[in-house]
Amino acid sequence: TEWNASTWGKRRAFTENLEKLAELVAEKTNGEFTINISYGGLSKNTENLDGISIGAFEIAQFCAGYHADKNRAITVLELPFLGVETLEQEVAVSNAVYSHPAVAEEMAQWNAKMLMTSPMPQYNLVGTGDARSSLDSFDGMRVRATGGLGEAFAAVGAVPTSVTSSEAYQAMESGVVDTVAFAPHAHLSFGTINEADWWTANLNPGTVNCPVVVNIDAYESLTDAEREALDSSVPEAIEFYVANYGELLQRWDSVLAEKEVEKVMISEDELARFAEVAGPIHTQWIEENSARGLPAQELFDLVGATLEAAKSGN
Amino acid sequence: MAGAASVLDDDSLISRVDLRLERLERVFALISGISVFLLMVLAVVSVTGRHFFNSPLPGYVDWIEMAMPFIAFLGVSYVQRVGGHIRMDMVIGVLKGRALWVAEWLTTFATLLLIVLLIWGTWAHFDRSFDFTAPNWSRDSTIDIGLPLWPAKFVVPVAFFVLALRLALQLWGFGRAFLRGDTHPVAIPLILSAAEIAMAEAEALEGDEK
Amino acid sequence: MTSIEIGLWVTGGLLVLVVLGMRVGFAAALAGLVGLIWIFWDKKGYDPEQLVWAVTVAVKTAGQVPHGKVSSQALSLIPTFILIGYLAYHAGLTRALFEAAKRWIAWLPGGLAVSTVFATAGFAAVSGASVATAAVFARIAIPEMLAVGYDKRFAAGVVAAGGTLASLIPPSAILVIYAIIVEQDVGKLLLAGFIPGVVSALIYAGLIVGLALTLKNFGPPVTGFTWRQRFASLPPALPIFAVVIIIIFFVYNPFGGDAWGTPTEGGAIGAFIVFLMALWRGMRWRELRDALIETAKLSVMIFTIIWGVLVYVRFLGFADLPGAFADWITALEQPPMMTLIMILLAYAVLGMFMDAIGMLLLTLPVVYPAVMALNGGETVAAADAAFGMSGPMCAIWFGILVVKMAEFCLITPPIGLNCFVVAGVRPELSVQDVFRGVTPFFIADAVTIAVLVAFPAIVLWLPSLA
Ligand code: NA
Numbered sequence: 001t002e003w004n005a006s007t008w009g010k011r012r013a014f015t016e017n018l019e020k021l022a023e024l025v026a027e028k029t030n031g032e033f034t035i036n037i038s039y040g041g042l043s044k045n046t047e048n049l050d051g052i053s054i055g056a057f058e059i060a061q062f063c064a065g066y067h068a069d070k071n072r073a074i075t076v077l078e079l080p081f082l083g084v085e086t087l088e089q090e091v092a093v094s095n096a097v098y099s100h101p102a103v104a105e106e107m108a109q110w111n112a113k114m115l116m117t118s119p120m121p122q123y124n125l126v127g128t129g130d131a132r133s134s135l136d137s138f139d140g141m142r143v144r145a146t147g148g149l150g151e152a153f154a155a156v157g158a159v160p161t162s163v164t165s166s167e168a169y170q171a172m173e174s175g176v177v178d179t180v181a182f183a184p185h186a187h188l189s190f191g192t193i194n195e196a197d198w199w200t201a202n203l204n205p206g207t208v209n210c211p212v213v214v215n216i217d218a219y220e221s222l223t224d225a226e227r228e229a230l231d232s233s234v235p236e237a238i239e240f241y242v243a244n245y246g247e248l249l250q251r252w253d254s255v256l257a258e259k260e261v262e263k264v265m266i267s268e269d270e271l272a273r274f275a276e277v278a279g280p281i282h283t284q285w286i287e288e289n290s291a292r293g294l295p296a297q298e299l300f301d302l303v304g305a306t307l308e309a310a311k312s313g314n
Numbered sequence: 315m316a317g318a319a320s321v322l323d324d325d326s327l328i329s330r331v332d333l334r335l336e337r338l339e340r341v342f343a344l345i346s347g348i349s350v351f352l353l354m355v356l357a358v359v360s361v362t363g364r365h366f367f368n369s370p371l372p373g374y375v376d377w378i379e380m381a382m383p384f385i386a387f388l389g390v391s392y393v394q395r396v397g398g399h400i401r402m403d404m405v406i407g408v409l410k411g412r413a414l415w416v417a418e419w420l421t422t423f424a425t426l427l428l429i430v431l432l433i434w435g436t437w438a439h440f441d442r443s444f445d446f447t448a449p450n451w452s453r454d455s456t457i458d459i460g461l462p463l464w465p466a467k468f469v470v471p472v473a474f475f476v477l478a479l480r481l482a483l484q485l486w487g488f489g490r491a492f493l494r495g496d497t498h499p500v501a502i503p504l505i506l507s508a509a510e511i512a513m514a515e516a517e518a519l520e521g522d523e524k
Numbered sequence: 525m526t527s528i529e530i531g532l533w534v535t536g537g538l539l540v541l542v543v544l545g546m547r548v549g550f551a552a553a554l555a556g557l558v559g560l561i562w563i564f565w566d567k568k569g570y571d572p573e574q575l576v577w578a579v580t581v582a583v584k585t586a587g588q589v590p591h592g593k594v595s596s597q598a599l600s601l602i603p604t605f606i607l608i609g610y611l612a613y614h615a616g617l618t619r620a621l622f623e624a625a626k627r628w629i630a631w632l633p634g635g636l637a638v639s640t641v642f643a644t645a646g647f648a649a650v651s652g653a654s655v656a657t658a659a660v661f662a663r664i665a666i667p668e669m670l671a672v673g674y675d676k677r678f679a680a681g682v683v684a685a686g687g688t689l690a691s692l693i694p695p696s697a698i699l700v701i702y703a704i705i706v707e708q709d710v711g712k713l714l715l716a717g718f719i720p721g722v723v724s725a726l727i728y729a730g731l732i733v734g735l736a737l738t739l740k741n742f743g744p745p746v747t748g749f750t751w752r753q754r755f756a757s758l759p760p761a762l763p764i765f766a767v768v769i770i771i772i773f774f775v776y777n778p779f780g781g782d783a784w785g786t787p788t789e790g791g792a793i794g795a796f797i798v799f800l801m802a803l804w805r806g807m808r809w810r811e812l813r814d815a816l817i818e819t820a821k822l823s824v825m826i827f828t829i830i831w832g833v834l835v836y837v838r839f840l841g842f843a844d845l846p847g848a849f850a851d852w853i854t855a856l857e858q859p860p861m862m863t864l865i866m867i868l869l870a871y872a873v874l875g876m877f878m879d880a881i882g883m884l885l886l887t888l889p890v891v892y893p894a895v896m897a898l899n900g901g902e903t904v905a906a907a908d909a910a911f912g913m914s915g916p917m918c919a920i921w922f923g924i925l926v927v928k929m930a931e932f933c934l935i936t937p938p939i940g941l942n943c944f945v946v947a948g949v950r951p952e953l954s955v956q957d958v959f960r961g962v963t964p965f966f967i968a969d970a971v972t973i974a975v976l977v978a979f980p981a982i983v984l985w986l987p988s989l990a
């Protein structure tokens with residue numbers, strides 16, 4: 001069996017789960033089952049779910065915030081200030097939400113089935129010009145921040161002006177935005193760090209959620225051995241991804257120094273004030289999505305409970 | 315641009331249908347032009363808001379992405395009517411009479427086949443973003459202010475549908491010209507000489523430049 | 525059948541359709557759609573029962589492209605730049621510009637022709653399309669040159685060649701299209717075109733002055749304008765410079781601060797200023813409506829090619845043909861510069877028969893990755909690169925070279941569109957006259973291209989500042 005996988009940009013820490021998965025699957029099936037990863041050749045990055053639903057390719061990565069209306073249920077994971085601290089915790093909450101029937105049902109509308117997550121650390125801003133280290137300085141700032149992060153910034157007066165990650169550098173370079181919120185790997189991969197004058201080291205407002213899905217028909221027509229090879233490779237791929245990302249985070253400080261990017265620390269008081277915007281955004285998310293018939297409160301509580309368990313237990 | 319042409323008319327049925335359709339196409343083209351104008355106004359508002367009031371326009375990029383399909387597709391049939399879509403007329407330019415009408419009929423037929431398939435494909439694209447039961451009927455939205463995307467996706471099959479009508483009419487026109495052996499048939503774009511093309515180009519630019 | 529073989533067959537079929545006179549955008553989309561069906565059916569081993577599935581998936585995949593690819597912030601530059609051009613005619617800016625150029629520099633040997641070149645260069649700064657520029661100046665400049673005794677063929681050649689400057693000097697629709705296909709920064713590419721455009725204009729002017737000094741009975745200098753007349757000619761032409769300066773500031777702030785915004789915004793502000801001028805000069809709804817419909821027509825023509833070719837490019841993505849071609853080019857056993865020059869020569873030949881935009885859209889998806897691979901890859905550092913420049917800089921440099929080639933093709937027989945346009949506007953001129961008159965400019969263009977190849981810094985200096 002030969003599968004095509006659609007993602008975008010270039011190979012980076014964010015795509016290592018997919019790359020590792022392809023490697024493991026080929027290994028376990030002695031090359032009988034291969035996955036070819038295409039970086040943007042098969043689909044526009046906001047249309048990967050469409051491509052899965054059509055059946056143009058069998059496996060794809062996408063981000064929830066690119067198109068909230070396509071994937072309402074998992075946008076719970078993009079809410080600001082959920083309190084996720086590590087990649088392991090991010091994996092735990094993602095897995096819990098992905099296993100919820102409401103998510104499976106929504107994905108099934110796209111003929112898609114959740115395979116794994118691409119856990120990302122907390123986002124932070126890089127910006128040009130004078131460093132913005134207080135909430136007041138966020139007023140009127142055009143920030144590339146999708147989903148719930150965008151709402152959090154909007155709540156303190158910034159204007160979310162977003163493009164997909166592939167276009168973020170151009171947007172920053174040409175002045176469409178002043179700042180870009182990304183995880184460190186993306187600041188590296190999409191070159192925003194090269195344009196930046198400063199970086200908020202401890203803003204940590206939240207992150208985005210980018211699952212990897214498979215086309216249901218393709219998944220079901222795999223042989224038992226192939227399906228077994230695929231399923232059993234997921235935990236290993238995630239493990240590899242997390243370890244690889246950990247190394248990148250360790251290098252991050254030296255990258256900042258090398259690019260002469262100023263590290264901005266925001267005071268505890270300012271952070272606490274910023275976190276206050278989360279309450280109303282959470283409530284609004286629950287109300288809006290309950291009205292759409294989603295078990296919104298349940299999903300939100302699931303995230304909280306899973307996070308608590310992850311923090312205390314393991 | 316190689317491909318400019320003119321369309322003759324008389325009081326035959328095909329010519330009357332042509333002129334009727336042309337009125338619709340012109341309205342569509344005008345909407346496309348007005349969208350360009352609004353895009354300009356949008357940028358002016360965005361820039362002034364940002365520089366003078368520290369309040370950038372929320373959803374500026376979202377609105378641009380919404381407007382683009384209106385600009386790019388609504389006029390597609392109008393341009394087809396006047397034969398304005400770019401092509402290489404090296405071969406077709408030397409053909410005359412019936413040979414020309416056969417050649418035009420064949421490429422027009424291939425185009426109609428393409429457009430019929432694309433109506434299906436772009437309709438499916440629209441349909442995936444549209445859901446009667448969802449708020450705003452939306453199942454796909456823009457990134458910042460969550461505009462429903464289905465209207466921008468709907469424009470494409472609509473414009474292609476009008477284009478399909480135009481192509482069907484042109485098939486009729488080329489077929490009629492072939493059967494009757496016309497030299498100056500109505501309702502289809504006639505290839506102009508290079509000089510005539512240029513004349514038309516220049517006239518389009520004339521305005522009050524005198 | 526391998527996917528690369530399918531890619532080659534479909535590409536061959538596309539060329540046949542284009543030669544047979546099918547509209548380029550539709551031909552590309554049809555080829556792409558057929559290619560997708562083929563690829564998907566191939567995947568199912570040509571099982572007859574799976575043909576319907578293959579067609580369905582292919583049609584739906586192709587159906588994503590028109591809306592998906594056109595809804596882009598970067599592409600919104602194209603209609604805005606087109607609108608500026610049409611509004612500028614109604615605002616009377618074109619004639620004002622020629623008048624000013626004439627009063628200031630017509631005293632040179634071959635002065636009126638030099639004035640024409642500089643006026644076309646100035647107009648190029650608001651016009652994004654070469655053909656439109658040539659058409660306008662054929663009306664304004666040729667009669668004046670004939671009146672003072674220029675050879676009519678040469679007068680026509682000056683205008684045909686001067687018109688090509690519009691696609692190098694920003695704004696330029698064709699540079700925007702290049703930027704979009706190769707996914708490079710539009711602002712930097714537009715900046716990069718500026719100096720090569722000015723260099724082209726200067727080389728044209730130098731050629732004219734040289735001809736005027738060596739040939740007797742060339743165009744006599746036109747003298748006798750007072751300084752008062754000269755300064756009086758400036759105010760009506762000033763808005764052009766205001767627009768140019770605004771666009772520059774939106775792309776790149778020369779004073780070292782942040783740019784004021786995006787090229788799109790700069791274009792829109794420029795268009796708005798020209799719109800206000802045109803209103804002030806008496807434009808009413810009827811003229812505005814015509815300008816809007818003309819803008820819509822030209823935009824649709826360009827966008828139809830763009831989405832059509834992108835359907836074909838989507839198919840290429842599934843067939844991985846660009847990767848294969850890049851591998852082949854880099855495996856050639858000859859110096860990379862030799863390969864690059866051969867590619868440019870191939871463009872010169874192809875451009876004789878094809879429209880510039882169509883030519884770039886059709887060829888770049890395959891040729892561009894090959895050129896980048898030749899240089900050492902998208903992310904190569906200048907020190908390790910075959911052409912001595914980093915990946916992004918190579919993308920800009922190649923873009924300017926290719927656009928200059930495409931412009932060169934606008935004045936070469938047998939399908940030099942600018943020459944047809946000039947001949948069409950002036951009843952006293954035949955196409956042969958114009959082609960004859962424009963011949964000296966081939967030399968100027970060949971020199972310009974050689975200079976740009978030999979000294980990439982001319983192209984890369986401005987964008988490297990931004
Ligand atoms: Na220009």
Ligand code: NA
Nearest residue numbers: 876933939940
């Ligand atoms: Na030519």
